[in-house]
């Protein structure tokens with residue numbers, strides 16, 4: 001390095017250093033100005049007085065009504081944004097002035113699966129929301145003890161945060177038209193419009209009961225029937241996907257449709273259902289299951305509506321390995337996926353299934369065995385009345401934890417279908433034990449852990 005004490009040379013060095021600094025500073029200042037302007041524009045857009053329509057839905061009722069709510073607002077010229085409840089962050093609520101919540105209830109008064117994170121993350125905290133005006137449409141079924149439990153909890157939490165309700169919570173019992181009409185009335189009033197679009201739910205179609213057979217003669221459990229329903233026109237692949245549901249309304253209770261998982265794919269030409277006959281303590285049969293399995297004659301018309309069940313579809317998991325876990329009539333939803341996989345010639349399917357006796361309750365045994373022979377399926381079974389150590393499907397998991405971890409590490413998705421009582425929580429706990437709770441939650445958030453439990 002060369003040192004100098006010459007003041008002229010020192011001045012020259014200082015001047016060129018300053019010039020160099022300026023050359024660097026100008027683009028930095030320009031970029032900073034551009035960023036600030038963009039942030040100001042974003043904040044301004046976010047502060048625009050738009051409405052948020054947030055929904056939490058398992059089988060699509062609340063989601064469909066949320067879509068219609070947004071359409072009504074937009075028709076009235078009100079900017080409205082449709083959002084899944086789980087996508088709302090604390091900042092969104094702190095900033096929003098009007099939010100309409102449409103939420104259903106599952107389990108024992110719980111949030112639908114997709115909204116469990118919102119309930120756990122936000123509804124356990126305190127947020128000052130005095131600026132927020134909101135309304136709640138709570139969907140439920142009064143046959144459950146915790147009628148509209150999640151909608152009520154959400155409403156209570158919002159009130160506790162100081163939010164102001166636009167009108168009292170509306171509770172919809174089994175999709176009853178009258179209460180939905182009331183919501184629509186309030187909405188038209190708020191939006192200042194009378195020409196709300198048509199809100200009628202997709203109508204039922206007349207299908208035909210084409211085949212019915214008892215799957216478990218001599219079983220110690222209730223009879224389970226395989227039903228095949230056809231419709232006059234040809235089916236096409238867009239009618240439904242594996243994982244979807246049907247709603248069937250029995251003639252004796254047309255306003256109380258029952259949901260069943262579809263056990264087939266459109267390429268089968270018919271909708272296959274698995275229906276377990278319910279019996280009450282006095283020996284009488286459940287209205288819908290009694291009608292479908294005992295009274296309706298083969299050839300009779302059945303009033304049916306196809307329902308997309310997005311949360312249980314294959315969607316982004318179509319190319320992954322599948323771990324299918326279920327019990328009893330839950331084999332229906334899993335069979336739909338297996339038929340989709342067989343149609344695509346796709347291997348990498350592992351079924352874990354539980355029922356009572358291997359001799360009587362191995363539904364679709366031959367078909368599953370054929371898939372295994374073809375190299376498309378591997379399965380493990382748990383029989384609660386055969387006397388083995390692994391009695392329930394969740395009991396199969398600990399000894400297979402290594403395989404489970406390996407499949408998940410390889411990208412597999414997990415689908416659980418069957419009863420809420422006993423099975424769903426037991427399987428969830430066993431999966432969390434094998435994979436870790438955080439990893440299981442992350443799989444659920446990524447759509448790789450999906451459940452259809454009832």
Ligand SMILES: Cc1cc2nc3c(=O)[nH]c(=O)nc-3n(C[C@H](O)[C@H](O)[C@H](O)COP(=O)(O)O)c2cc1C
Pocket residue numbers: 056057058059060061062063103104105106107108109110112139140141142144145146147148149174175420453454
């Ligand atoms: C497994 C299961 C559990 C349910 N639990 C409740 C409940 O605890 N309370 C309630 O009011 N409704 C309950 N329901 C009824 C649903 O909330 C109702 O069918 C609603 O219309 C579903 O709306 P969605 O399609 O938007 O999820 C339950 C339904 C199912 C299938």
